[in-house]
Amino acid sequence: MDRRNFISATASIFAAQAFAAQWKAPEKNVVKGGFDEVASDLDGALPWKPYSEKKVRVGIAGEGVCSFGSAFGYQNHPNADVIACTDLNPERCKLLQKRTGAKKTYSSCEDMIKHAADDKLDMVYIATDAPSHARLSIMALEHGLHVVCAVPAFLGKEQLELVPKIMDAVKRSGKLYQMNETTAFRQSCYEMRKLYEAGAMGEIVYAEGEYFHCCDLKNGLSVGSYNGWRDGIPPMYYPTHSTGFYTCVTGKRFIETTCIATPSLIKSYTNGNRYNNPFGSEFAFMKMETGGSTRMLVSYDVPCVNGERGRVWGQKGGYDDAAMTFLGDTSQLKSIDFKRHALPKGMPPGGHGGSHGYLTEDFLKAILDPNHHHVVNERIALDTTICGVYSHMSAMRGGETLKIPAVS
Numbered sequence: 001m002d003r004r005n006f007i008s009a010t011a012s013i014f015a016a017q018a019f020a021a022q023w024k025a026p027e028k029n030v031v032k033g034g035f036d037e038v039a040s041d042l043d044g045a046l047p048w049k050p051y052s053e054k055k056v057r058v059g060i061a062g063e064g065v066c067s068f069g070s071a072f073g074y075q076n077h078p079n080a081d082v083i084a085c086t087d088l089n090p091e092r093c094k095l096l097q098k099r100t101g102a103k104k105t106y107s108s109c110e111d112m113i114k115h116a117a118d119d120k121l122d123m124v125y126i127a128t129d130a131p132s133h134a135r136l137s138i139m140a141l142e143h144g145l146h147v148v149c150a151v152p153a154f155l156g157k158e159q160l161e162l163v164p165k166i167m168d169a170v171k172r173s174g175k176l177y178q179m180n181e182t183t184a185f186r187q188s189c190y191e192m193r194k195l196y197e198a199g200a201m202g203e204i205v206y207a208e209g210e211y212f213h214c215c216d217l218k219n220g221l222s223v224g225s226y227n228g229w230r231d232g233i234p235p236m237y238y239p240t241h242s243t244g245f246y247t248c249v250t251g252k253r254f255i256e257t258t259c260i261a262t263p264s265l266i267k268s269y270t271n272g273n274r275y276n277n278p279f280g281s282e283f284a285f286m287k288m289e290t291g292g293s294t295r296m297l298v299s300y301d302v303p304c305v306n307g308e309r310g311r312v313w314g315q316k317g318g319y320d321d322a323a324m325t326f327l328g329d330t331s332q333l334k335s336i337d338f339k340r341h342a343l344p345k346g347m348p349p350g351g352h353g354g355s356h357g358y359l360t361e362d363f364l365k366a367i368l369d370p371n372h373h374h375v376v377n378e379r380i381a382l383d384t385t386i387c388g389v390y391s392h393m394s395a396m397r398g399g400e401t402l403k404i405p406a407v408s
C-alpha cells in the first residue's frame with residue numbers, strides 16, 4: 001500500500017470508529033425524524049394584526065399516529081370555530097374532540113362532508129392517511145368547502161389521474177385549497193421566500209432539499225400508519241419536505257427528473273410491499289423551470305440521519321439553513337421584511353420548526369381577507385408532490401430522465 005492509500009484507508013478506519021462510537025440503535029416505536037416537535041423562535045418585533053371579526057367554521061378529520069388533526073391549532077385561533085371532527089377509530093375521534101373542543105363528531109370524514117351544509121361548515125382540514133387525501137379533498141371541494149390537506153396532496157403513480165381532478169374541483173368550486181407543507185413555514189424557508197420575493201437572491205441557480213427519517217436497521221421506518229400505508233412506501237412518493245425548499249421559496253416548478261436509488265437492505269423493502277418498491281432512499285436531480293438544477297433527497301433507510309433541511313443559491317445571493325444566514329448583498333436587508341411575524345395570542349407555532357400555526361394562520365387569513373394569498377395553494381401543492389412521483393418512476397427505470405408534466 002503506498003503512502004497516500006494508507007493515509008486514506010487509515011482515515012476511513014478512524015471515521016468508521018467515530019461513527020460506531022456515536023451510533024446508538026434507534027429505540028423502537030419512538031416517533032422521530034420529521035415528526036418531532038420543534039420549538040419555534042418567534043420574532044415578536046412584528047405583532048399580529050387582527051384582520052376580521054368573523055370566525056371560520058371548521059371540520060377536522062384524522063387523529064392518527066401523529067395526532068395531526070389537533071396539532072395545527074384551529075382550536076386556538078381567534079378566527080376559527082371547530083364545529084365537528086371525525087376519525088374512523090372511535091377512541092381517536094373522542095380524543096380529537098377532547099383536544100379541539102369540537103361540538104360534534106362524525107363516524108367518517110365522508111359523513112362529516114355530507115352534513116357540512118347542516119353544520120354550516122366553511123372548511124375541512126383533512127389529516128387522514130395519505131392514500132385518502134386526494135379523494136377526500138375532491139369530495140369536500142365538490143360540497144363547496146375550502147380544503148386544507150396534510151401532505152402529500154396525492155399518493156403515487158396510481159393517483160396521477162386525480163391531479164387534474166383536484167385542479168378542476170378547485171376551479172369549479174371557487175373555494176381555496178392548501179396543502180399543509182410544513183417546510184413552507186419553517187423559519188429558514190420563510191426567510192428564503194421573502195428574500196427571493198424581494199429580489200435579493202436573483203433567480204435560483206441551485207437548490208438542495210433533504211428529508212431524512214431515522215430508521216430502525218431491522219424494521220425500517222418504525223412509525224405506524226392507518227392500514228400500513230407507510231410500509232415500504234417509495235420515499236419520493238413523500239417528497240414535499242425536500243422539494244418544498246424550491247417550490248415554496250419560488251412558487252415555481254420542476255420540469256425534469258433523474259433519480260438514482262439503491263435497493264435497500266431493510267425487510268420492508270426486500271420482502272415485497274404493496275408498492276413493489278425496493279428503495280428505502282431516493283436521490284433526485286431535477287431541472288427547474290427557470291433552468292437551474294436541484295438535488296432533492298428522501299431517505300428512510302440510512303441509520304442515524306434525521307431532519308428536514310434545505311438551501312438555495314441564487315444569482316445575487318444564497319441562503320443556507322444550517323447557518324440560517326443570507327450570503328450576498330446584505331446592505332439591502334434592512335428594507336426587507338423577512339422575519340416571521342407573531343401569531344395571535346394563545347396560538348402556538350407548534351411542531352416542524354414552528355410551522356403548524358403559521359400554515360393555519362395563512363389559510364384562515366386567505367379565507368377572510370381577499371387581499372391575502374396563501375403560499376401552498378393547489379398548484380404549488382401538486383407541483384411539490386408530482387415531481388416526487390416522477391422521480392420514483394425514474395428510479396424504477398434505472399435513473400432514466402423523465403419530463404415532469406405541468407399540473408395546470
Ligand SMILES: NC(=O)c1ccc[n+]([C@@H]2O[C@H](COP(=O)([O-])OP(=O)(O)OC[C@H]3O[C@@H](n4cnc5c(N)ncnc54)[C@H](O)[C@@H]3O)[C@@H](O)[C@H]2O)c1
Nearest residue numbers: 062064065066087088089108109128129130150151225226
Ligand atoms: N411534516 C408533515 O407535514 C407531516 C408529518 C406527519 C404526518 N403528516 C401527514 O399527516 C397525515 C396524518 O398522519 P398520521 O401519521 O397521523 O396518519 P395515520 O395513518 O396514523 O392516521 C390516519 C388517521 O386517519 C383516520 N382516517 C382514515 N380515513 C378516514 C376517514 N375516511 N374518515 C375519518 N378518519 C379517517 C384513521 O382512522 C387514522 O386515525 C398523513 O397524511 C401524513 O402524511 C405530515
